[in-house]
Amino acid sequence: MMNFEERLQKAIDRGTDRREGQADQAKSAALSEDELKRLHSNHRLELSEHIEECTTKLVNHFPGFQSETIYGDRGWGVAISRDDFNLNKSGQRDNSYSRLEVTIRPFESYHVVDLAAKGTIRNKEVFNRNHFEKIEDVDITTYRKMIDVWVLEFAELYAANST
Numbered sequence: 001m002m003n004f005e006e007r008l009q010k011a012i013d014r015g016t017d018r019r020e021g022q023a024d025q026a027k028s029a030a031l032s033e034d035e036l037k038r039l040h041s042n043h044r045l046e047l048s049e050h051i052e053e054c055t056t057k058l059v060n061h062f063p064g065f066q067s068e069t070i071y072g073d074r075g076w077g078v079a080i081s082r083d084d085f086n087l088n089k090s091g092q093r094d095n096s097y098s099r100l101e102v103t104i105r106p107f108e109s110y111h112v113v114d115l116a117a118k119g120t121i122r123n124k125e126v127f128n129r130n131h132f133e134k135i136e137d138v139d140i141t142t143y144r145k146m147i148d149v150w151v152l153e154f155a156e157l158y159a160a161n162s163t
Contacts, residue, residue: 036135040107043138047115048076050144051102054151055080058100062158070103075116077103084122096122100154102147113138117150121161127153 002010052069055078059065065080081099088094098121105114114132118125131146133139 036111037107039135039138040111040113043113043135043140043143044076044104046140047104047113047143047147048078050147051077051104054147055100055102058151058155061155062162065098070101073106075103075105075114077101098122098158100151102150111135113143115143115146117147119150119154119157121154121158126157 055067059067059080062082064082064084066082068079068081070077070079079099079101081097084096084098086094086096100117100119102115102117105116108114112132112134114130116130118128120126127150129150131143133142
């Protein structure tokens with residue numbers, strides 16, 4: 001039969017072992033920095049391809065838009081833009097600028113996939129949006145739908161404001 005001191009020491013040892021086991025389990029469950037970068041890169045590639053598909057279809061419906069691939073410090077994605085020149089009632093030339101930029105921002109210490117979109121129609125910003133989720137929690141379908149909605153919204157607003 002053990003005395004209280006021996007049982008106390010065994011209880012402390014078991015608790016210490018349990019804590020170390022939980023820490024090891026948490027460490028192995030957490031993704032490493034390299035794994036997070038790889039996962040972010042995979043999501044970025046898939047989503048930037050979807051952005052390109054959607055904006056290309058938009059450009060096909062509105063002639064005059066120029067497409068520009070974006071990559072690097074600003075993110076990865078596409079910007080489409082156009083300059084329109086009109087004569088006003090007094091015969092002077094009016095310039096108007098329209099642009100849609102949709103990007104996946106670069107990997108950062110926050111460990112999120114950040115989708116950003118900015119729309120400008122006839123010199124007026126119509127939206128500036130971000131959607132982000134932790135890299136390990138990303139649902140690609142949600143991001144794809146978000147891209148679709150933002151591109152469709154820009155198309156509708158542009159069509160409503162074109163002359």
